[in-house]
Amino acid sequence: MAIVLGPNRYGKAETRLVRVHRDGETHGLVDFNVSAALSGDLTATHLTGDNSGVLPTDTMKNTVYAFARKHGVGEPEAFALLLARHFVATQPQVHGAKVSIESFAWDRLGPHSFRRRGDHTRTTVVTVTEEATQVVSGVTGLVLLNSTDSEFHGFVQDEFTTLPPATDRILATAVDARWRHRDDGGDSADWAKSFEGALEALVGAFVGTYSYSLQQTLYAMGSRLLEARPEVAEVRLALPNRHHYLADLSPFGLDNPNEVFIAGDRPYGLIEGSVTRDDAPPATAGWWL
Amino acid sequence: MAIVLGPNRYGKAETRLVRVHRDGETHGLVDFNVSAALSGDLTATHLTGDNSGVLPTDTMKNTVYAFARKHGVGEPEAFALLLARHFVATQPQVHGAKVSIESFAWDRLGPHSFRRRGDHTRTTVVTVTEEATQVVSGVTGLVLLNSTDSEFHGFVQDEFTTLPPATDRILATAVDARWRHRDDGGDSADWAKSFEGALEALVGAFVGTYSYSLQQTLYAMGSRLLEARPEVAEVRLALPNRHHYLADLSPFGLDNPNEVFIAGDRPYGLIEGSVTRDDAPPATAGWWL
Amino acid sequence: MAIVLGPNRYGKAETRLVRVHRDGETHGLVDFNVSAALSGDLTATHLTGDNSGVLPTDTMKNTVYAFARKHGVGEPEAFALLLARHFVATQPQVHGAKVSIESFAWDRLGPHSFRRRGDHTRTTVVTVTEEATQVVSGVTGLVLLNSTDSEFHGFVQDEFTTLPPATDRILATAVDARWRHRDDGGDSADWAKSFEGALEALVGAFVGTYSYSLQQTLYAMGSRLLEARPEVAEVRLALPNRHHYLADLSPFGLDNPNEVFIAGDRPYGLIEGSVTRDDAPPATAGWWL
Amino acid sequence: MAIVLGPNRYGKAETRLVRVHRDGETHGLVDFNVSAALSGDLTATHLTGDNSGVLPTDTMKNTVYAFARKHGVGEPEAFALLLARHFVATQPQVHGAKVSIESFAWDRLGPHSFRRRGDHTRTTVVTVTEEATQVVSGVTGLVLLNSTDSEFHGFVQDEFTTLPPATDRILATAVDARWRHRDDGGDSADWAKSFEGALEALVGAFVGTYSYSLQQTLYAMGSRLLEARPEVAEVRLALPNRHHYLADLSPFGLDNPNEVFIAGDRPYGLIEGSVTRDDAPPATAGWWL
Known part of the structure; x- marks a missing residue:
């Protein structure tokens, strides 16, 4: 009998992103809570603390904010796909990425004024591997x-x-x-x-x-x-x-x-x-x- | 030097009342969280456990539900006034009553269907004594x-x-x-x-x-x-x-x-x-x- | 009839401070949630947005961390007194300071290992004015x-x-x-x-x-x-x-x-x-x- | 293409049970949060509202309290096994039962006095089917x-x-x-x-x-x-x-x-x-x- 590592993943949870889109006087507002988790060749860090295959969770957080500027932020499913595909495409040791987003709705009060709606939260969970992509939408x-x-x-x-x-x-x-x-x-x-x-x-x-x-x-x-x-x-x-x-x-x-x-x-x-x-x-x- | 009892009050907190008003097919819905607190001649129960001046908090809860049936439930300020005045008027040892209500708004979806709004909570705190009545309204x-x-x-x-x-x-x-x-x-x-x-x-x-x-x-x-x-x-x-x-x-x-x-x-x-x-x-x- | 400003105060709430005291191999741990609120000559910022008497709440937060280094952190009442007196003493327009601290207890597991206890929170609220100092301790x-x-x-x-x-x-x-x-x-x-x-x-x-x-x-x-x-x-x-x-x-x-x-x-x-x-x-x- | 019912279950969540065991002057205290979920032949209630195979969730709650009296309450795993086996054994249409318990620890202060510990929650999830029994323990x-x-x-x-x-x-x-x-x-x-x-x-x-x-x-x-x-x-x-x-x-x-x-x-x-x-x-x- 031996003790072995089973399935595992790691990531950055609950990165709070607010994105203002400015179209002249009229602003748009996106309010997301983003969590990302990666899986792949992660045995070394578990067994010996060798982090040579570990993209820091801090980097995942930075990627969320940088992508929000580079690509803008539209629907949560699209933003989650963008992020998940990025991690799988750019990190050879990463074989799967799961990005979950809670999206909070705001009602418009004026060109740049908003009231948080609060009657539900929209959710998405996107899982990308080298073989397949799965998109789940939801409400809670x-x-x-x-x-x-x-x-x-x-x-x-x-x-x-x-x-x-x-x-x-x-x-x-x-x-x-x-x-x-x-x-x-x-x-x-x-x-x-x-x-x-x-x-x-x-x-x-x-x-x-x-x-x-x-x-x-x-x-x-x-x-x-x-x-x-x-x-x-x-x-x-x-x-x-x-x-x-x-x-x-x-x-x-x-x-x-x-x-x-x-x-x-x-x-x-x-x-x-x-x-x-x-x-x-x-x-x-x-x-x- | 002597140790003495200072200001005090007691009551039932967070009685959850849902009142349906039936007007034929069309229903109205009221959703309240009611707290009541009484003050007055309460020294005996503190010093000796003599409860002869204590209206049970269970009775306060019952009163909320009974009044909801007898009088209906309209605006929270009015319901709080009704309750607070009742306790002061009917219990001679009670000199003050404070009734607080959180009111939750629901949007209508149909004649008897509703969705909880969730974007704010309406509040009221009514304080009635033998000398004065104070009504506070609010939002949170x-x-x-x-x-x-x-x-x-x-x-x-x-x-x-x-x-x-x-x-x-x-x-x-x-x-x-x-x-x-x-x-x-x-x-x-x-x-x-x-x-x-x-x-x-x-x-x-x-x-x-x-x-x-x-x-x-x-x-x-x-x-x-x-x-x-x-x-x-x-x-x-x-x-x-x-x-x-x-x-x-x-x-x-x-x-x-x-x-x-x-x-x-x-x-x-x-x-x-x-x-x-x-x-x-x-x-x-x-x-x- | 005129509309006038009544009592007011402002501050930084819930600054989360963890202080490690290192005594060789053996460490001590202090875990506080600090809130500070100041009152004084604040009419201008309310009426016209003139902030010349406003010490930023960001500065209050910085002061918490800087004092934790300069003075160490002992009992919450003492740390709250230190902070409150500082604000009143150094800001002429500030006439009162209220500092509240929640203190979370940790049990020692080793020289530098700890388990959060969780069975109660110790509290303090210190209010300092030019005339008087009040210290309240508590448990919740x-x-x-x-x-x-x-x-x-x-x-x-x-x-x-x-x-x-x-x-x-x-x-x-x-x-x-x-x-x-x-x-x-x-x-x-x-x-x-x-x-x-x-x-x-x-x-x-x-x-x-x-x-x-x-x-x-x-x-x-x-x-x-x-x-x-x-x-x-x-x-x-x-x-x-x-x-x-x-x-x-x-x-x-x-x-x-x-x-x-x-x-x-x-x-x-x-x-x-x-x-x-x-x-x-x-x-x-x-x-x- | 047809729309069909997939996997499903139902139950009563968060039944709050406190059990006092009296051994003369010295009392023992058990504090559980019990959730039960059943699966089996439940198609009828989903498709037509025919409840002839539905044991009410209210009955599950009653069973928790009755078993606590009949059998006493010891370790959470044992109590969960007892409950889960009961549902599968006595309800022919039930093929699986999952019972989850959160157990809250209290420190003894006296023969019948206790303080809630609060530093962790012990958990168990027991799943019983006609073929197999699985016991999971945990801490959170x-x-x-x-x-x-x-x-x-x-x-x-x-x-x-x-x-x-x-x-x-x-x-x-x-x-x-x-x-x-x-x-x-x-x-x-x-x-x-x-x-x-x-x-x-x-x-x-x-x-x-x-x-x-x-x-x-x-x-x-x-x-x-x-x-x-x-x-x-x-x-x-x-x-x-x-x-x-x-x-x-x-x-x-x-x-x-x-x-x-x-x-x-x-x-x-x-x-x-x-x-x-x-x-x-x-x-x-x-x-x-």
Whole structure:
């Protein structure tokens, strides 16, 4: 028996980049949180501290800022592709690069004034190897609520089941969704349109589904996104069930016809699942869930 | 010398209330985080554990939910007044009640579907005693940024000063503002209109001020609010200066004409101040800063 | 009626300082989060953006690091006094300085190896003006629990009271305590011994008090500290009541003799109070609660 | 092309369990955060909302509390095994169960008094299917620092590299480690001893390694753990490099011989890797990184 090094990677996490694009009086604003991780021939540094194959993580940070000036910053998927390809192309010992970006939206208030929106974070994870490129887009922190059109009953009963069936409840969740693109989109990729369409599909399916379980809503959201966006191969969703408990007001001589709720913190349900196409190309890198 | 009990209060913090108002198919949604604290004749419980003057904090929580059903829930200031007055009026040993509410906004997606907005939290702190009522409204978590029209120079130099003067910088802050109303507004108070007007004044002043210091912007925001809202007596603001450092790209042969910035976390500047009227009625309870 | 500037201050918040003291092979480690705020003649910068009286917050940050080298860093109270006095003494337009420090403890693992302790944060807030000096020490994030010897009954009942009396319950809290010293301690102040003694008194009183209310425990903690530390004039405590709800296992044919509890997040009780000496010198600056 | 359901699971997350074990006057305290997720024949609920195969997440929560009473609560691995096996054994439609536990340590202050330790969280993830059982133990939030005996040089230089070589630096990290056991340990498993030994190995290797890169330290930590604990097949570590930047005090005429540091927040390095045995049995469920 011997002890051996297994899979590994390293990088710089959470480089905070704000890019102003100046078009005369009118400015554009991009606000990213960029993380990069490299893998390849890294055995020496692990076993002996020989760093001759290690590009410093400080250099990765510098590259983010330098590229933001040289190339400008557009859609997060495009910027992540640019960075990931750079590391694989220029460092022979690097065989894979994973670049993750959180993108924060700002609403315009004036030619050079902005308010941070805060209702969701757009995400991307791009993985580039010498053989393949994988682009995943996503959204996190999008909190949705239906105040009716949600039921939950007909479930399994065992000796520990006390939950009464519900024929009208609040359904609320904080959407964490990621979707894998078929390919890298080529030169004609319209990542902004793709993201907006995906987001609209997710929200539309949540709003439009009369739900008998959050699983049903999850599947509706995933399949609606695939229907709307042919460039997407697979969708994965993690949907916390943010429970809203009906307050028992009977001790005070009051009824409560689904009007007054206690918003719970913990525990919460957690529904996780994937929706895919039967002809989807396989993933070329591990991603999520 | 004797050891004695000083000022004290107790209450239930962070009661999470979601109230659905059903008007046929169309629902309204209110999402509050309610904290209540009472003061009065509480010496016995501190000195001997005699609880005969202690209304349980569990009862305060129950009261929040029961009142939400009995009276409905409108503006946070009005709901806080209702609760605070109830505790002082019905408990003879309670001489003061402070009710604080965080209110979370949701955007409508359909007749009974909502998306949490997330760009700011509306706050209120109402303090009722037998002698006086004080209403404070506020906003927190409102993140604003001007990408130009901000300078900072002409400051004091001492032996530890290394900051270069800036003639064009990013000015960004997360507004935490509270404003004290002249009185309880009476029956005709329009708290929603007052809040919206105050928010508009704060944002408008931030956007419209060519700034030589964040202090100047703070004063502009406070005075604009007072000009716009005659019902407000005093404004207090705490404005973190969210530093954006210009990335030094010269080692890479690149210039950086105010385009690529490093968004810093810590440390940050913190500018705190009050703007008031010279004829403002005095505060009747401690509030903030 | 005119709009006027009210009280104000500004400074640099959360300067993160780590200081290594090297005594040959054996190193000491100090880990502080330092915030400084100045007040004085600051009207000009607010009204016109004239910064001729503004020492930049960047300079305050530099001063923290420079002083750490020049003077070394010992107890947080002493370092805060040094900084606050410096700003008031060297800047004629500055009339008051408030320096707050969070101090994080590390356990020693070897001559130059450490593990962050994490069970509490030590705090200090020093306020220096031309007339007076005030030193406040404190602790936050200290989580304590008694699994018995706590009751709660005999409380007020109103129409919204449903809480049953408890004759044996868990009492748990996250101690947030601050105590004001009689004076600045002079040259002989032993801040470390004072803090350790205060902490021991707080913990000892929590453990040793058979409690009929958290208010009773709060008073016991405050008075125990005053008895133990003559240099302290007043103690303020904010004690969240971290509710542990007895799980109802009767649907499963199981009893629950105070053994299985649901640890709740929100809402929580919040007990706040001051314990003081009847001959305590008055506070010379606003502090807390 | 058809849209199809992919892998999925659901469960109850973050059930907060506190268990008091009463042995006369002396009490024991267990503090767990339990999450459970089930997978199996769940297509119906996703496609049509037919919940006839869905054990409610509320039942999972009830089971946690009921088992805590029926069986007591010992080591987290044992409690997770008990729960996971129960779900697979009693629900024919459930083919896999994953139970994750965070365990919070408390120091004893008296027979029934405790202080939360706070310096790390112990974790476990148990995955049970009809074919296999996998037990993973871990630790998170363990913050370690060496104030010397760390160098970093000899690294790759490209056009974006500006980092100077370091021959003496602070090395600090917040250890997030997980290790997979060879098997379920059988009846004789001593999970407590295994965890304590693993923790000691990780800390010992961090302290005892003269480091030329955090990768080298990572490998040392993983291999030391495998050497010490024959029951462990593989270790995975994610080590953020918590940068401490040497403060430049030269503008103030001061040197800085590795004494005064700026503790940075973001960005940070992130080193991730696995250390394994060449004869390790394969993983039977996805776990981490």
